[in-house]
Amino acid sequence: MVSVGVVGWRGMVGSVLMDRMRREDDFSAFEPVFFSTSQAGKDGPEIGGAVKPVLDANDLEKLAEMAVVVSCQGGGYTERIHPALRKKGWSGYWIDAASTLRMKDNSVIVLDPVNRHVIDRALDEGVKDFIGGNCTVSLMLMAVGGLFARNWVEWLTAMTYQSASGAGANNMRELVQQMGVLGEKSKDLLHDPAATILDIDQRISQTLADPDFPSQYFGAPLAASLIPWIDRAMENGQTREEWKGIAETNKILGRSDSPIAIDGQCVRVGAMRCHSQALAIKLKEAIPLKTIEEAIASANDWVSVVPNDKAATLAKLSPAAVSGTLTIAVGRIRKMNLGPEYLTLFTVGDQLLWGAAEPLRRVLNIILGHMAG
Ligand SMILES: NC(=O)C1=CN([C@@H]2O[C@H](COP(=O)(O)OP(=O)(O)OC[C@H]3O[C@@H](n4cnc5c(N)ncnc54)[C@H](OP(=O)(O)O)[C@@H]3O)[C@@H](O)[C@H]2O)C=CC1
Ligand SMILES: N[C@@H](CC(=O)OP(=O)(O)O)C(=O)O
Numbered sequence: 001m002v003s004v005g006v007v008g009w010r011g012m013v014g015s016v017l018m019d020r021m022r023r024e025d026d027f028s029a030f031e032p033v034f035f036s037t038s039q040a041g042k043d044g045p046e047i048g049g050a051v052k053p054v055l056d057a058n059d060l061e062k063l064a065e066m067a068v069v070v071s072c073q074g075g076g077y078t079e080r081i082h083p084a085l086r087k088k089g090w091s092g093y094w095i096d097a098a099s100t101l102r103m104k105d106n107s108v109i110v111l112d113p114v115n116r117h118v119i120d121r122a123l124d125e126g127v128k129d130f131i132g133g134n135c136t137v138s139l140m141l142m143a144v145g146g147l148f149a150r151n152w153v154e155w156l157t158a159m160t161y162q163s164a165s166g167a168g169a170n171n172m173r174e175l176v177q178q179m180g181v182l183g184e185k186s187k188d189l190l191h192d193p194a195a196t197i198l199d200i201d202q203r204i205s206q207t208l209a210d211p212d213f214p215s216q217y218f219g220a221p222l223a224a225s226l227i228p229w230i231d232r233a234m235e236n237g238q239t240r241e242e243w244k245g246i247a248e249t250n251k252i253l254g255r256s257d258s259p260i261a262i263d264g265q266c267v268r269v270g271a272m273r274c275h276s277q278a279l280a281i282k283l284k285e286a287i288p289l290k291t292i293e294e295a296i297a298s299a300n301d302w303v304s305v306v307p308n309d310k311a312a313t314l315a316k317l318s319p320a321a322v323s324g325t326l327t328i329a330v331g332r333i334r335k336m337n338l339g340p341e342y343l344t345l346f347t348v349g350d351q352l353l354w355g356a357a358e359p360l361r362r363v364l365n366i367i368l369g370h371m372a373g
Helices: 012-023 060-064 075-087 112-124 135-149 169-190 197-209 240-252 289-297 310-316 353-372
Strands: 003-007 031-036 068-071 093-096 107-110 129-132 153-162 261-268 274-283 303-305 328-335 342-350
Touching: 012 353, 031 060, 060 075, 068 075, 068 353, 075 093, 093 353, 107 112, 107 240, 107 353, 112 135, 112 240, 112 353, 129 353, 135 153, 135 240, 135 274, 135 289, 135 303, 135 328, 135 342, 135 353, 153 240, 169 197, 240 261, 289 303, 289 328, 310 328, 342 353
Parallel strands: 003 031, 003 068, 068 093, 093 129, 107 129, 153 261, 303 328
Antiparallel strands: 153 274, 274 342, 328 342
16 A cells, blocks of 8 residues: 655644545545654554554654655645655655645646646656645635636636634634633623613724733734735735735646736635635626526536525525535626626635645545556
8 A cells, every 4th residue: 555644634724634534535545654743652543443653744764655745734844844855865745735835846736626637747747746725726716717717717806705714723713712702891781781882882892902802813803803914925015815816826727827817805804714705807708697607617516606696695605604515605696887798706615625625635546546557
């Protein structure tokens, strides 16, 4: 059996990946070897009734024995270990959730329902680094990949509403903590029939402004507010999250040499693990709405077109409705009053599933199939 090293299996993305692998019985196709930077020697996860000790994730000798390494450990780990392994002459496959290697010439950003042809060509050409994309980019392409596949898109803007999970587990905890503080600080007024809504609003504002309000990880209140800044500044005024939109989308589509114009604003909102996006798309021609909806709906098995009405929208087009599922909900699809070539829509997807773990799980199976010949 092919030995596959798994690093980062304890983390948030890694935990979601493990759950998906168990559900799809992926572990029956290879020999998993679990690595950790803090748990070496302890019992690893139970797989098929067997429990084996965890190995040291810094042990290059042991890692080099793997035919494939899957890492959800983070960019710092990748920066240290990947070049050291390659320098040792390791020629195995490296699959990674971190952004570190995404834009390297000899890596592929993987989203197989959208770019399987790019992945297959890379495997045939001997590429060994296969990297999961930025979650927002992956979710956008899962939503409107059908429009790109038909070469209908002239340009696209993505106004994002990104969940706390994109920033990490501690940020998710902080969001819930913030919600709890707001509830606790206002409950006396909520239970007082004489209290006016402006009394309650003022109490919330005072609580958000309190220097003791928990914001260590986000750096600002997120609950009852939002943060229009994700990742670090770029020289052109974008954030790096916004830059990923054009850079990674075009690399995934194999369009880096003739990029499609993409830009937008990336905003953190108080959702737990689903990213939402409002897209505006300039089509190359005035395509009928029904034809557009059919192209979106037929692009992959997970996209689900939600009718543009209030009941369907409230029931199906939200983080509350989509969280924890592989569904890519796409709704509010309509032409804009800017002209018949201008399309807008709203999409919601689970940022830990299709935004992180699922593309890694799927490309591992593609690579194992390629290795089997
Ligand atoms: N967060 C997201 O939604 C997305 C993240 N990514 C990327 O995926 C990578 C992993 O991100 P993420 O999963 O958020 O990272 P986490 O911080 O959740 O996990 C990374 C590692 O932290 C260590 N760790 C320390 N304390 C704990 C703890 N209490 N519980 C579990 N693990 C702990 C574990 O390593 P050890 O076992 O060695 O101690 C774990 O593998 C990053 O590169 C990130 O950029 C990509 C797309 C989306
Ligand atoms: N940056 C995304 C999460 C993610 O995809 O990170 P990266 O592109 O560094 O893997 C967010 O904050 O929501």
